[in-house]
Amino acid sequence: MSRVRPFLLLGALLLxxxxxxxxxxxxxxxxxxxVDIADELVRFATAAEGWHEAWVxxxxxxxxxxxxxxxxxxLGMLMxxxxxxxxxxxxxxxxxxxxxxxxxxxxxIFVFGLGSLSKVALIFLxxxxxxxxxxxxxxxxxxxxxxxxxxxxxxxxxxxxARVVIPATVPFIFAGxxxxxxxxMIVVIITEMISSIxxxxxxVIYALASLKTDRMLAAVVxxxxxxxxxxxxxxxxxxxxxxxxxxxxxxx
Numbered sequence: 597m598s599r600v601r602p603f604l605l606l607g608a609l610l611l612x613x614x615x616x617x618x619x620x621x622x623x624x625x626x627x628x629x630x631v632d633i634a635d636e637l638v639r640f641a642t643a644a645e646g647w648h649e650a651w652v653x654x655x656x657x658x659x660x661x662x663x664x665x666x667x668x669x670x671l672g673m674l675m676x677x678x679x680x681x682x683x684x685x686x687x688x689x690x691x692x693x694x695x696x697x698x699x700x701x702x703x704x705i706f707v708f709g710l711g712s713l714s715k716v717a718l719i720f721l722x723x724x725x726x727x728x729x730x731x732x733x734x735x736x737x738x739x740x741x742x743x744x745x746x747x748x749x750x751x752x753x754x755x756x757x758a759r760v761v762i763p764a765t766v767p768f769i770f771a772g773x774x775x776x777x778x779x780x781m782i783v784v785i786i787t788e789m790i791s792s793i794x795x796x797x798x799x800v801i802y803a804l805a806s807l808k809t810d811r812m813l814a815a816v817v818x819x820x821x822x823x824x825x826x827x828x829x830x831x832x833x834x835x836x837x838x839x840x841x842x843x844x845x846x847x848x
Contacts, residue, residue, distance in 0.1 A: 628810040636814035660719025668727030676735020723776035734768025
């Protein structure tokens, strides 16, 4: 029963969708049958073009996310352990976090062109903020007792940073990654819908413009599956690497 439970809600939603599609109360453009969506999904999965479109979107999303992870972790650690760096950068990140970075996309297109570079740059900027801020909070909140204990045992500052600060901050780093990775997928799809001739976002907007709702929803299913696989992979990586910080039970 525990294995079936996660699929109960999904099954109920799919059943409700199929009943709405077959009831005749709504146009097929709004509620295409699950059979039609499945046919488009199979066609997408068996065509080389479908794999190419998925790879293009995945490549852009992961490239921007990887750049943001490399830069964001470094900045977050510096802000968390240096009062001067925090005083300089914290107002910048806090003040501009609420600004929708997508509004800057025309500037990115003007600077980097219509290709992948402008999309990767915007993904980098969108993912940078949650990684920096969450890493900063984690590095700033390291238990002082642990640091004092290491100092009393004669550990150097470099050793304290490597053996105390970093292990205490890594769970927060992965939390930032888990927030930023779906953002990367969201941004790549939106930017491809705005200005692209390839990628899953282009497939979605082209199918919608062609009134192929079943094809559009099949592309949406592919996007959801990619997001799920990326998240599960990140969770698995965290459980393997951060073995000292595991939540064994749920608290009621």
